[in-house]
Amino acid sequence: xxxxxxxxxxxxxxxxxxxxxxxxxxxxPLGKLANPFAGFWRNNASTDRVPERLDLAGLQENVRVVWxxxxxxxxxxRNDHDLFLAQGYLMARDRLWQMEFIARFAGGRLxxxxxxxxxxxxxxxxxxxxxxxxxxxxxxxxxxDESRSILQAYAxxxxxxxxxxxxxxxxxxxxxxxxxxxxxxxxNTALLLKYMAWDLTGGNxxxxxxxxxxxxxxxxxxxxxxxxxxxxxxxxxxxxKWDFGRAVDExxxxxxxxxxxxxxxxxxxxxDPFDDVIGSNNWALAGTKTKSGFPLLCNDPHLALNxxxxxxxxQLSAPGLNAYGVAxxxxxxxxxxFNEHVAWGTTNAxxxxxxxxxxxxxxxxxxxxxxxxxxxxxxxRKEEIKIRGRAPVxxxxxxxxxxxxxxxxxxxxxxxxxxxGCALRWAAHDPSGVLNTFFSLDRAASYKDFREAIRTxxxxxxxxxxxxxxxxxxxxHNGKYPLRNKxxxxxxxxxxxPADDWTAWVPMDxxxxxxxxxxxxxxxxxxxxxxxxxxxYLGWDFGSFERGARINEILEATSNAxxxxxxxxxxxxxxxxxxxxxxxxxxxxxxxxxxATAAQVRDRLAGWDFVFHADGLEPTVxxxxxxxxxxxxxxxxFRSGGxxxxxxxxxxxxxLLLNKPGSLYFDDKTxxxxxxxxxxxxxxxxxxxxxxxxxxxxxxxxxxWGKARGTEVRHLARIPGFGTPLLAxxxxxxxxxxxxxxxxxxxxxxxxxxxEVEAWGVFPGGESGNPGSRYYDxxxxxxxxxxxxxxxxxxxxxxxxxxxxxxxxxxxxx
Amino acid sequence: MIAILFCAxxxxxxxxxTPFWWWIAVVPFLFGLLFAKKSGKAFGxxxxxxxxxxxxxxxxxFLTSGRLIAGRIAAMxxxxxxxxxxxxxxxxxxxxAALAAFSGYLVRGQTYTSDKT
Numbered sequence: 017x018x019x020x021x022x023x024x025x026x027x028x029x030x031x032x033x034x035x036x037x038x039x040x041x042x043x044x045p046l047g048k049l050a051n052p053f054a055g056f057w058r059n060n061a062s063t064d065r066v067p068e069r070l071d072l073a074g075l076q077e078n079v080r081v082v083w084x085x086x087x088x089x090x091x092x093x094r095n096d097h098d099l100f101l102a103q104g105y106l107m108a109r110d111r112l113w114q115m116e117f118i119a120r121f122a123g124g125r126l127x128x129x130x131x132x133x134x135x136x137x138x139x140x141x142x143x144x145x146x147x148x149x150x151x152x153x154x155x156x157x158x159x160x161d162e163s164r165s166i167l168q169a170y171a172x173x174x175x176x177x178x179x180x181x182x183x184x185x186x187x188x189x190x191x192x193x194x195x196x197x198x199x200x201x202x203x204n205t206a207l208l209l210k211y212m213a214w215d216l217t218g219g220n221x222x223x224x225x226x227x228x229x230x231x232x233x234x235x236x237x238x239x240x241x242x243x244x245x246x247x248x249x250x251x252x253x254x255x256x257k258w259d260f261g262r263a264v265d266e267x268x269x270x271x272x273x274x275x276x277x278x279x280x281x282x283x284x285x286x287x288d289p290f291d292d293v294i295g296s297n298n299w300a301l302a303g304t305k306t307k308s309g310f311p312l313l314c315n316d317p318h319l320a321l322n323x324x325x326x327x328x329x330x331q332l333s334a335p336g337l338n339a340y341g342v343a344x345x346x347x348x349x350x351x352x353x354f355n356e357h358v359a360w361g362t363t364n365a366x367x368x369x370x371x372x373x374x375x376x377x378x379x380x381x382x383x384x385x386x387x388x389x390x391x392x393x394x395x396x397r398k399e400e401i402k403i404r405g406r407a408p409v410x411x412x413x414x415x416x417x418x419x420x421x422x423x424x425x426x427x428x429x430x431x432x433x434x435x436x437g438c439a440l441r442w443a444a445h446d447p448s449g450v451l452n453t454f455f456s457l458d459r460a461a462s463y464k465d466f467r468e469a470i471r472t473x474x475x476x477x478x479x480x481x482x483x484x485x486x487x488x489x490x491x492x493h494n495g496k497y498p499l500r501n502k503x504x505x506x507x508x509x510x511x512x513x514p515a516d517d518w519t520a521w522v523p524m525d526x527x528x529x530x531x532x533x534x535x536x537x538x539x540x541x542x543x544x545x546x547x548x549x550x551x552x553y554l555g556w557d558f559g560s561f562e563r564g565a566r567i568n569e570i571l572e573a574t575s576n577a578x579x580x581x582x583x584x585x586x587x588x589x590x591x592x593x594x595x596x597x598x599x600x601x602x603x604x605x606x607x608x609x610x611x612a613t614a615a616q617v618r619d620r621l622a623g624w625d626f627v628f629h630a631d632g633l634e635p636t637v638x639x640x641x642x643x644x645x646x647x648x649x650x651x652x653x654f655r656s657g658g659x660x661x662x663x664x665x666x667x668x669x670x671x672l673l674l675n676k677p678g679s680l681y682f683d684d685k686t687x688x689x690x691x692x693x694x695x696x697x698x699x700x701x702x703x704x705x706x707x708x709x710x711x712x713x714x715x716x717x718x719x720x721w722g723k724a725r726g727t728e729v730r731h732l733a734r735i736p737g738f739g740t741p742l743l744a745x746x747x748x749x750x751x752x753x754x755x756x757x758x759x760x761x762x763x764x765x766x767x768x769x770x771x772e773v774e775a776w777g778v779f780p781g782g783e784s785g786n787p788g789s790r791y792y793d794x795x796x797x798x799x800x801x802x803x804x805x806x807x808x809x810x811x812x813x814x815x816x817x818x819x820x821x822x823x824x825x826x827x828x829x830x
Numbered sequence: 831m832i833a834i835l836f837c838a839x840x841x842x843x844x845x846x847x848t849p850f851w852w853w854i855a856v857v858p859f860l861f862g863l864l865f866a867k868k869s870g871k872a873f874g875x876x877x878x879x880x881x882x883x884x885x886x887x888x889x890x891x892f893l894t895s896g897r898l899i900a901g902r903i904a905a906m907x908x909x910x911x912x913x914x915x916x917x918x919x920x921x922x923x924x925x926x927a928a929l930a931a932f933s934g935y936l937v938r939g940q941t942y943t944s945d946k947t
């Protein structure tokens with residue numbers, strides 16, 4: 017029987033080896049991962065050492081890299097090709113997994129590595145035309161030798177690094193998810209740009225508003241989802257004259273065109289009305305308002321926060337170019353930053369560049385659709401999705417001349433914003449010059465250069481703030497915007513009507529902008545770009561007034577500003593909403609009718625300064641109070657009895673509370689009595705306190721905003737333990753330091769212009785993408801505390817600076 | 831003991847030169863097949879080889895530059911401390927190596943039996 021024993025033992029061994037070799041669902045292949053010679057142990061902090069020499073095949077001349085104490089590289093090349101080759105190499109060295117993962121996500125290729133659990137996500141990306149958009153981008157730059165050579169040099173740099181990597185040194189996420197990096201292509205960079213475009217322009221309320229309008233009529237829709245949101249203080253100072261030197265070709269041809277019908281009202285949960293917390297700020301002060309007499313420029317773009325960090329700080333220097341700023345892993349150049357002459361920064365514009373059009377197909381074959389009184393043929397684009405451990409799936413996506421029809425009638429749309437049976441017209445499907453903008457901005461030396469540079473920036477539209485060392489400031493609500501009738505595209509359109517096609521664009525010189533306004537500053541915070549005098553219709557769903565109003569209020573009162581004041585201002589946490597709503601709300605909550613805890617809480621709120629301090633309980637209570645109030649006002653109107661319509665925004669709710677307290681929307685329709693706003697507020701307050709007591713226990717440390725809410729930076733693939741702990745940060749939705757549980761300022765920058773440009777910056781993470789590196793999250797404590805680092809900006813590679821930690825010579829190698 | 835040391839060295843060299851983790855099964859298997867005289871000694875020798883080579887390497891990285899990554903991976907598995915990853919690395923190596931050496935020994939026994947009959 018010895019052979020039985022031997023066989024059993026051998027089979028057991030084989031089974032163990034197999035089990036440790038293979039990933040099981042979300043469990044990584046443990047044998048590979050634990051192997052100390054090639055597994056996670058090799059992703060240690062030895063990557064932090066600065067090499068004296070790096071061989072990089074393809075370099076035409078030597079490149080010098082100087083590293084500062086945040087391990088940020090300052091790249092000095094002798095020509096553009098070498099500069100972007102080195103940038104690709106160094107960014108891959110720190111962020112290879114991240115850039116590859118995002119390109120895969122964008123292009124709908126996650127199932128290839130994680131199996132069927134990502135299939136729905138992949139189908140969605142393919143069906144909204146992400147790969148189509150990226151291909152169009154590449155086609156669009158076919159004749160653009162400069163862009164192509166920069167993209168190619170960058171890709172060559174990434175690939176040179178990738179090829180130099182032994183599997184034992186693959187970033188640890190490759191080992192956990194058990195796959196290998198593949199060659200980097202220009203297509204990946206294109207996909208990355210489209211990922212950003214979707215992130216910034218993909219959200220829309222067209223479908224939700226259509227359902228709302230069908231249920232309650234246009235008048236109610238226009239009242240509760242107004243064209244101009246209340247309390248707006250627009251980006252371009254009201255009263256700015258629009259002098260375009262010619263008659264404007266506006267399309268105010270009567271009422272908004274007939275909208276199609278959604279036909280398929282579905283009950284899906286509407287978007288969380290509080291998700292408007294993602295938003296960005298930028299502003300510039302003229303020299304008349306600063307201590308130095310030269311402009312100050314500030315920018316803090318807000319996004320869902322991730323590790324490895326969203327941004328990669330870098331200095332790029334070559335003849336005719338010396339710029340510092342943050343780059344997007346996977347794309348060459350610098351996105352927001354400064355050079356010796358000018359500085360620039362962006363916030364999302366929020367103009368409407370995405371329409372849905374109802375398509376009437378001739379028959380079930382979906383081969384033809386009604387258009388302009390006749391029939392047009394559709395085309396089919398096949399999207400093959402490879403799936404790890406399974407046969408591939410092929411998705412047939414129908415395209416009309418508008419664009420793809422992501423989900424046919426009766427299909428499951430995956431994303432609740434996508435109406436079935438409708439074609440998607442999205443500006444990001446068109447060829448784009450966005451990269452040219454950054455290549456040109458990096459070397460801009462004047463307002464004229466800036467102006468020329470952003471002219472090619474089409475989608476996603478951005479508020480570009482500008483300042484230069486000669487004293488000029490400006491802001492452009494810049495993008496390629498379709499010429500529309502008022503309200504066109506606000507709801508689902510009729511895809512058979514040519515009148516709703518995008519045939520012309522707001523001229524790039526006539527998008528909202530202002531240069532050196534008399535008030536001495538420019539700013540934007542995603543709010544409405546303009547007042548009612550602007551001749552074109554750009555959309556309606558801009559950000560709420562709060563951050564913009566607060567920024568303008570502070571800047572109005574500012575004089576003699578120093579950079580430190582701006583760093584501090586970027587973490588301002590005063591809530592305009594609380595300041596406006598709370599006195600009114602508390603007046604509706606009589607103290608004598610409250611229990612002991614509620615009365616204590618009410619007293620604290622009554623003495624609050626409306627600042628979302630991390631250690632205060634007031635923000636926790638106000639935030640909850642407002643949510644309860646909001647839900648009590650709207651849920652009975654639009655979300656009861658099986659209906660699931662969108663609910664109005666917080667700013668509309670605030671307007672109702674302050675200016676229309678007698679409104680019938682305050683009545684709780686689920687009761688026979690007619691409630692007033694005061695009764696609803698009192699109920700909401702009691703519910704808020706009771707809810708918090710239940711969740712957090714008696715009043716104590718747990719009630720502190722930084723603990724009860726806090727902010728965490730999660731790992732991009734949500735690997736547990738690879739993010740930050742919950743950070744006790746100030747701020748909340750609608751404050752300048754606009755934080756939520758998982759989002760916030762992804763980069764804070766302050767630039768002081770003048771003969772000697774100086775700058776400060778911080779982002780919630782670090783330069784390295786390696787979780788085993790000291791530089792993975794080394795900037796997090798400073799970010800959470802609201803401080804910024806002085807930026808090391810060098811004029812030459814030989815410049816002495818006490819904060820430099822090493823130099824690397826990069827040579828042609830081989 | 832010399833055989834154990836020899837096999838540990840061979841294992842170390844193979845692991846350093848190639849990215850394959852499964853040498854931790856192959857080399858101890860050969861140890862059991864070629865050198866071990868008793869089943870207990872095969873198992874114990876494999877255990878020692880695995881624990882020393884994998885545990886030792888884990889300890890080396892932990893003490894030099896691997897503290898942060900060990901902490902991250904420990905957190906990924908909801909474990910408290912990076913030190914545990916040294917123990918677990920050693921334990922995993924020891925387990926696989928011991929089973930492999932034991933299997934190797936039994937397979938050799940099987941071969942001898944076949945020879946005799």
